[in-house]
Amino acid sequence: MHIDLDAFFASIEQRDHPEYQGRPLVVGAKPGKRGVVATCSYEARRYGVRSAMPISEAVRRLPPETVYLRPSMTRYGEVSRQIMQALEGISPAVEKVSVDEAFLDISGMQRLIGPPEVIGRRAKSVILEGVGLTASVGIGPNRLIAKLASDFRKPDGLTIVLADQVQAFLDPQPLTILRGLGAKSAPVLQRIGLRTVADVRRLSLLELRRHLGDLAGTKIHEQAHGIASDRVHLDSERKSISKETTFNEDITDPEIVRDTLHWAAQEVGYIARQEGRRGSIVTVKIRFQGFETHTRSRTLTTPTSTDKEIFQQAWELYQSEQWVGRPVRLVGLGVSGWASDAAKAAEQADLFDEITADHAPKQERLYQTMDAVSDKFGRKSVRFGVRRRKE
Template sequence: MQEKLAPRLIAHVDMDAFFASIEQRDRPECRSRPVVVGALPGNRGVVSTCSYEAREFGIRSAMPIAEAYRRCPNATFLKPNMRSYSEASDKVMAILASISPVVEQVSVDEAYLDISGLERLHGSPETIGRKIKAAVWQATELSCSVGVGSNRLIAKLASEHNKPDGLTVVLADQIVAFLDPMPVANLRGVGPQTLKTVQRLGIRTVRQLREYTLESLQHYFGEKMGGGLYRQARGEASAHVGVRGERSSISKETTFGEDTKDLRKLRDTLRQLTAEVGRTLRREGLKGQVVSIKVRLPGFETYTRQRRLAFAEDRDSMLFTVAWELFATSGKMGQPIRLIGMGVSDWGEGSGTMLDLFDSTQPSDRDHRLYSMMDEATDRFGKGKLSLGIPDKKPKS
């Protein structure tokens, strides 16, 4: 007789208002007050995250900081302290790794765990959830919400179900009852345009969505989106949890306080962004073959350009040269620029092309030593204290 396989159990752990909660923990004067982490009032930028007290005023992540200030001028506005957030994240992920051997970190403040078959070691799903929450609080003095389900979708929806500081377990035979009253807006990928169509059809809940056939949903929403809605309404999703692969790109961008046409300012900004990207590449042992730039105009029109290199690079000088050439030939010189950014992707050691041994653009041992010294100096003294010279040729306008 074939042994019956144990049901899959996936946990999703989501820290509550992570950045803002760390600031409230570390700043007693911020506790029980609306806290907004992101850009500061009077500057361009958006809300990174905010405390639950700030959310009562309608403030949300990605909201323009000017709108957040308009809604709650008495809130405490703080710039992000990424070092503190990273330290807390490392502690949380170490705890999760002690619970399950299979952990997939999806961002600085959330992760999936495969807890299938761990009942004998840790207890029931509820017990595992409580153990995670208690260990996270003990190590960080921060709360988290935990959802447990038979796949990633149900686990994620369960963690969102009772935030903050929630614990929701949805077993396989409870999925339909759990989903039925849920607003369709809670499902993955349902943005404003999809929601308009949903509302036009008179669909409010997942139960109502489930009454539609696959063919009708694909008719109204397209093959991919319609199929996704059909499966989500039935609680169908992947239960795979695994270590995420290396990041696919590294990029940095800056939004200017005022739109600028100043080529010197644009060049210096792009140079600084390239230095940050290059330092990250070298720290993570990566080299990229594709350089890209991003340019945003005052009306929020956004343009991107990219170029593939002959071989993979991590040197600021080469990356900046290509990035500036992309901007110089973008047709946007002389126009007011709201945002500029650059990135590197497509990791590798080369394109398979035989390289000229006497090509001065290829990296040398001297280059590696110089960049290593520069990175060490940056770690010790901070950004902007030391950089390698880049020829300052005036671009053609």
């Protein structure tokens, strides 16, 4: 089962401000500035406004009474948390895909709750009663079909696709609904005359691979036949932390680049430390006038989470290029490559060496040392570290 909140950010704003209800509302960039629409209310969609549309274009289309708001991510995150909690009351297997989307494994819930339709209605009602928002729900034999089913009827929809209905459900839909056919690869297939999923399904695996590449071709071939994973995973660990900003006007002063990297390093470092992570890859991202984008990354020998170290690495990366003087549109910075278990083990062994080297090899001392190491890394890993030393 896939659950997708309807116009999530916009709906929260309309819920919390009754005066906004029934009016076109846009959450996103400030009108007159650079940026795009994050989400807009259904009243705004009637004017053809969509997510990711440049804000300037949205302003051109929308009437003067439109409400424009900047996103309040902290508030939306809190509502999201409440929703996910409510969904856990239906099935313990909830996979949060984003702030407004989740998969639930409801196989085996039928005896407890009832047929799929009853489970779908239950999901919608716990969300409506819990946070006062509507969601669209899709139920299908795998993740792809559930996701496409929740998209099928919006807002406030409930679509159930049984296993023997999958092909009939997919075939007439435009090929762009398939995951991974975006702005570049969808036109590749459209240029050879394909329009619907049925058209794609008529192509052989070999032909699709030839047009899209081996991996993408295989994936699209599977999807067109309704084949996809039916697993609901636990939420996986994040792999990177990044911060970036686009300037209202392109800048040329390297001091502003420096200050921005400094700010981004503080933001990223703060989150990393809060989550107890240290990363060994620092990446700088620069977008010049005209949208030309470059990244430069560096792998450190010692993972870090300190603002100073992250900033230093980023600033060096920036300075090592012939970039100074070019008008800059965006500056960003990221950290990834978390210290692996092996790296942690090596590091703790080093710490152990360091501490033991400083002390007389008395048994009592050794125990104290092990306590010190275990305070830092946990009891289990100390045993691991000691064993490692014997090898």
